[in-house]
Amino acid sequence: MTATQSIEEMLRQAMVLETADYRTWLLVLPVIICFLFGAGLLMLRRQMHWHAPVAVVGLVLLLAADIALFAEVWRNGTLAMAMGGWKPPYGISFVADMTSVLFLTVAGFVGLACGIYAIASIDQEERRYGFYPFLFMLMAGVSGAFLTGDIFNLYVWFEVMLIGSFGLLILGSEREQLDGATKYCFLNLIGATVFLLTTGYIYGTFGTLNMADIAVKAAAVEGDGTLLTIAALFLVAFSMKAAAFPLNFWLPASYHTPRFVVSALFAGLLTKVGVYGLIRVELMLFPPERGGLGMVMAWMAALTMMTGALGALAQSDMRRMLNYVVITGIGTILAGMAIPPFLESASDSITTGAASVLSNRGLEGNGAELTTLATGLAGALFYAIHSIVVMTALYLAAGVAAFRNGSSSLHEMGGLWRRNPIFSVMFLVLLLAVAGLPPFSGFWPKMLLVRASVSADLPWLAAVILLSGLLITIACIRAFALAFWRPLPALAAAADVGEARQIAEETFRAPPPGTPVALVPLVALCIFVIATGLWPEWLAKFSYQAAAELLQPRGYLSSILEVSAP
Numbered sequence: 001m002t003a004t005q006s007i008e009e010m011l012r013q014a015m016v017l018e019t020a021d022y023r024t025w026l027l028v029l030p031v032i033i034c035f036l037f038g039a040g041l042l043m044l045r046r047q048m049h050w051h052a053p054v055a056v057v058g059l060v061l062l063l064a065a066d067i068a069l070f071a072e073v074w075r076n077g078t079l080a081m082a083m084g085g086w087k088p089p090y091g092i093s094f095v096a097d098m099t100s101v102l103f104l105t106v107a108g109f110v111g112l113a114c115g116i117y118a119i120a121s122i123d124q125e126e127r128r129y130g131f132y133p134f135l136f137m138l139m140a141g142v143s144g145a146f147l148t149g150d151i152f153n154l155y156v157w158f159e160v161m162l163i164g165s166f167g168l169l170i171l172g173s174e175r176e177q178l179d180g181a182t183k184y185c186f187l188n189l190i191g192a193t194v195f196l197l198t199t200g201y202i203y204g205t206f207g208t209l210n211m212a213d214i215a216v217k218a219a220a221v222e223g224d225g226t227l228l229t230i231a232a233l234f235l236v237a238f239s240m241k242a243a244a245f246p247l248n249f250w251l252p253a254s255y256h257t258p259r260f261v262v263s264a265l266f267a268g269l270l271t272k273v274g275v276y277g278l279i280r281v282e283l284m285l286f287p288p289e290r291g292g293l294g295m296v297m298a299w300m301a302a303l304t305m306m307t308g309a310l311g312a313l314a315q316s317d318m319r320r321m322l323n324y325v326v327i328t329g330i331g332t333i334l335a336g337m338a339i340p341p342f343l344e345s346a347s348d349s350i351t352t353g354a355a356s357v358l359s360n361r362g363l364e365g366n367g368a369e370l371t372t373l374a375t376g377l378a379g380a381l382f383y384a385i386h387s388i389v390v391m392t393a394l395y396l397a398a399g400v401a402a403f404r405n406g407s408s409s410l411h412e413m414g415g416l417w418r419r420n421p422i423f424s425v426m427f428l429v430l431l432l433a434v435a436g437l438p439p440f441s442g443f444w445p446k447m448l449l450v451r452a453s454v455s456a457d458l459p460w461l462a463a464v465i466l467l468s469g470l471l472i473t474i475a476c477i478r479a480f481a482l483a484f485w486r487p488l489p490a491l492a493a494a495a496d497v498g499e500a501r502q503i504a505e506e507t508f509r510a511p512p513p514g515t516p517v518a519l520v521p522l523v524a525l526c527i528f529v530i531a532t533g534l535w536p537e538w539l540a541k542f543s544y545q546a547a548a549e550l551l552q553p554r555g556y557l558s559s560i561l562e563v564s565a566p
Contacts (some may be wrong), residue, residue, distance in 0.1 A: 260399025336380025
């Protein structure tokens, strides 16, 4: 072998020499769009009238790119690429499997909804201080976190997302915002520090940060307490970012301080990125260790659900109540992650349909068995997608309600049903959905989680899921009765309506409910909630496939390392 041939062979072993096809560009396109439009809006800082239309165009393109990537993964399976042409585990990888594209697509959907809503709710001054560039920075961090196949770069994308969220949180520079931002930043910096230390620990253990490479090497290590320590540290880091008990006190102290549209983005996306990291690392990289931590996670889930439900009952402010509803949703997702795999009959239409899909995807084993093994995790993924949409919609709707009454306090609100019945029906639909009542989207994942808990011999966890749902239902009914059903309190009714609206506009930056630009995203989000409730099979199929791929990640590993899963 000549020296030239030897060098060429070494390059082939370390680098990808083939020309990249269009699918490679699909993987990086969401992040590229976010950075291009974010930078472009900074260059347009003196032309504020262009910010809103340019941002909406960018968010439409982002959603289109997310949908295209989703379709590609659905048709052809997991898609991977290596940055700079370096083969994994040497290079940085981007990977899109069904879990990634599910979260990515719904994130693009709610990002577009918030971008349209912000046209009416964010004024010129706040645009001048960078609302839309910060929004694209946040979306870039979210998209990168969902697509990265590298642990360290997951940390990097978390930091990009947090930089954008810090800017959005203090937009307006009010005292309450700065106080909330201090708490938010402090706790998230602690979580980031734990994450970074654990990343160093995992690199020292395996000599790699590529997720697929870690999964292969971790499977070869048996009975090592080191892996359990790493899994426990990741549980702490991601639980802090997801606002799980007992590390959730920062969320209700900060999410009520920014503008309603910012709170909607945070409630819909930020905590779910923490949940995604927890699912990806604990279930795909360290499944035996997740089994060892399963009971800890189950108790964390139960306490998170009850903390959120009782906190929601205790609130007299609509937005503070929604802060605790977010926490309850995080606990519900954790419950699905804590439930161990189990086997049951696949008799209902949802499970049977998912079984056929998985069987057609070429996964090993009987399709029905694969779906039943993943019921708890599928319920968690289903609920996470539902929660992203419904919590975003609730905060946006709460902003409209606060504008109509001049306050978000339940003691000062009232009469909205008589003044705006269509908007009131939309709000009621969202409240019923977040409480998990039929026929809306929150009912089906809770049904899966309850069934999975009972079948896994965890009836107490099923009871907590049902009890927390009952308490959230009571809190939602109380909020609707006070803010919508009862007459406007005498003191508020006697006040000048124009003055009340002026106060609301200065305080909440929320659009009037008659503004079409404010109603368009709310209608779109409500349609998703209703359609998923009436026809849940489509999302259940995707959730079951994503769960099966996480539990048996052969496609994920082979797409990156070109090896079989252990």
